[in-house]
Amino acid sequence: MTRKILLLLAHPVLERSRVNRRLLDGARGVEGVTVHDLYEAYPAMQLSVRREQKLLLEHDVIVFQHPFYWYSTPAILKEWQDLVLEHNWAYGQKGHHLDGKITLNVVSTGGPEQAYSEQGFNRFSVRQLLAPYExxxxxxxxxxxxxxxxxxxxxxxxxxxxxxxxxxxxxLLEALRDGTINLEAAARLTRINSALPVGEQKGTP
Ligand SMILES: Cc1cc2nc3c(=O)[nH]c(=O)nc-3n(C[C@H](O)[C@H](O)[C@H](O)COP(=O)(O)O)c2cc1C
Incomplete structure (x- = not known):
């Protein structure tokens, strides 16, 4: 199995990025990944709905890569959702074009891991805060x-x-592309990092 991956990047100042720029550089080298930088494509946030929908149709996995801004995404991703996920295209009785595709967020946070827990400063995990995406x-x-x-x-x-x-x-991108990740097991995790073989190795001496 080979899946095509669309990486939608939303970072308004990539040149000042520590995390997303490095992640993106790594992702660019992975075969089967199409990188689409939303702020670069639409500096005035005038999105082309048809272009975005065409890209979605051409891919099987949709990755939203972004820094966490106010416990959510940078603004362009909200605009993207509002415009691109049209009724009777993305959902509704007359159209379900995204049916069966896989989606996930790749998120960087300023806050530390322990802050994103029930007892921590931010009370919720990043996964919980992404409930609108889920x-x-x-x-x-x-x-x-x-x-x-x-x-x-x-x-x-x-x-x-x-x-x-x-x-x-x-x-992770290679596993998603090649179908070597157990989606059901991964779906139950708080974050997908630990679903990967390299994540397991980290805990071993
Ligand atoms: C407008 C704004 C809002 C932010 N909100 C949060 C937040 O809610 N939670 C958090 O942990 N970090 C927050 N941060 C910190 C960013 O998540 C952090 O700078 C980013 O993940 C770093 O990624 P980068 O190196 O790719 O820029 C915020 C930063 C900015 C500029």
């Missing part, structure tokens, strides 16, 4: 996977330090 996927009959999360983004200082995360991200 429900949108459900409405559109897509398979929602938990997010790939990079916490403590401000602590990322060098390519070398961040290299293992990039490897993990590339492995």
């Amino acid at each position: 429900l949108t996927a459900h409405l559109c009959r897509m398979t929602f996977l938990p997010p790939f999360v990079v916490h403590s983004a401000f602590h990322v200082e060098s390519d070398a330090q961040f290299a293992p995360v990039v490897v993990e991200y590339r492995q």
